[in-house]
Amino acid sequence: MSKRxxxxxxxxxxxxxxxxxxxxxxLLVPNHDPALLEANKSLIEPFCRNxxxxxxxxxxxxWIVKTxxxxxxxxxxxxxxxxxxxxxxxxxxxxxxxxxxxAAGVRPEDVDIVMxxxxxxxxxxxxxxxxxxxxxxxxxxxxxxxxxxxxDMWNPAEADHVxxxxxxxxxxxxxxxxxEAGQAEMVHGDHALNDNMLIKLAPGHTxxxxxxxxxxxxxxxxxxxxxxxxxxxxxxxxxxxxxxxxPVQSGQTxxxxxxxxxxxxxxxxxxxxxxxHAVRVKRDGDNFTFVPE
Ligand SMILES: [Zn+2]
Numbered sequence: 001m002s003k004r005x006x007x008x009x010x011x012x013x014x015x016x017x018x019x020x021x022x023x024x025x026x027l028l029v030p031n032h033d034p035a036l037l038e039a040n041k042s043l044i045e046p047f048c049r050n051x052x053x054x055x056x057x058x059x060x061x062x063w064i065v066k067t068x069x070x071x072x073x074x075x076x077x078x079x080x081x082x083x084x085x086x087x088x089x090x091x092x093x094x095x096x097x098x099x100x101x102x103a104a105g106v107r108p109e110d111v112d113i114v115m116x117x118x119x120x121x122x123x124x125x126x127x128x129x130x131x132x133x134x135x136x137x138x139x140x141x142x143x144x145x146x147x148x149x150x151x152d153m154w155n156p157a158e159a160d161h162v163x164x165x166x167x168x169x170x171x172x173x174x175x176x177x178x179x180e181a182g183q184a185e186m187v188h189g190d191h192a193l194n195d196n197m198l199i200k201l202a203p204g205h206t207x208x209x210x211x212x213x214x215x216x217x218x219x220x221x222x223x224x225x226x227x228x229x230x231x232x233x234x235x236x237x238x239x240x241x242x243x244x245x246x247p248v249q250s251g252q253t254x255x256x257x258x259x260x261x262x263x264x265x266x267x268x269x270x271x272x273x274x275x276x277h278a279v280r281v282k283r284d285g286d287n288f289t290f291v292p293e
Pocket of ligand 1: 120122123226271272
C-alpha cells in the first residue's frame with residue numbers, strides 16, 4: 001500500500017497480482033526499439049524491466065480514490081473463482097483482494113463509484129463475486145461507470161461486437177450482473193464525475209476506453225487505464241501494446257495524454273505500472289521521459 005495525497009484527495013492502491021518477472025517486451029510492446037531501451041537502461045531497470053529476466057514488470061491493481069464524501073475504485077482486476085480457460089493468469093483465482101481493500105480502509109459497502117476504464121478481463125473481475133452460485137455485484141451500494149462505446153463493443157447483441165479469446169465469459173459474469181442489478185451507469189464520451197473529476201474518451205486500446213482526469217488544489221493526476229502498459233511507451237508514444245485493438249489510434253491517444261500530463265504536471269497513474277505505480281511525465285525533445293513517483 002502506498003497512500004498519497006493529491007490536494008484534498010487521498011489515493012491508495014490495492015494490488016491483486018504483481019507480475020515482477022515481467023512480460024516479454026516483444027509481446028507486450030512489439031514495436032519497441034531495443035537500442036533505445038538500452039540507452040535508457042538506468043531509467044527502466046530495475047523499475048519497470050526485470051534485470052534478470054529482461055521482462056517488462058507489471059502489476060494488476062485497483063486505484064482507490066477517496067474524496068471528502070466519496071470512495072471511488074478505478075478498475076477491479078481479475079476477480080476470484082472466474083472461469084477463464086483461455087487466460088491462465090486469471091483462471092480460478094483466489095486472492096485476498098477484499099482483505100487488501102480492507103487494509104486500505106475500504107469495505108465493499110463503503111464504495112460509492114466503481115469505474116472500469118475498459119472491459120478487458122483484468123479490469124472488471126471484482127465487479128462481481130460468486131454468492132450462492134450467482135454472480136452478484138461485489139459493491140452493493142456503488143454506481144458502476146461503464147463507457148457506452150465499450151459496453152456495446154463487448155455486447156453479443158450488437159452486430160459489430162468484438163470477440164477475444166482471453167475475454168471469454170467476462171461480459172456475462174462481470175458486466176451483465178451489474179446491469180441487471182440496476183447499478184450500471186453508461187457514459188458517452190466526456191463526463192464530469194464530480195467537481196474535481198472528468199472522464200474522457202481515450203480510444204485505441206479498445207474502442208471505448210476511458211481515462212479519468214483529477215484535480216485538487218491545483219494538483220493534477222491522470223488515471224490512464226491501459227492507454228499504456230509499460231513506462232517504456234512514454235519514451236515513444238507510438239509504441240502500442242500487443243493488446244491494442246487499433247495500434248495507430250492508440251499511439252495518437254497516448255501522445256495526446258502525454259502532452260496533457262506535461263502541460264498540467266499531472267501524475268500519470270495507469271492500471272499496470274509496477275511499484276510505485278505512478279510517474280511524472282517530462283518532455284524530452286519531440287518525445288517524453290519520466291520520473292517514477
Ligand atoms: Zn489491463
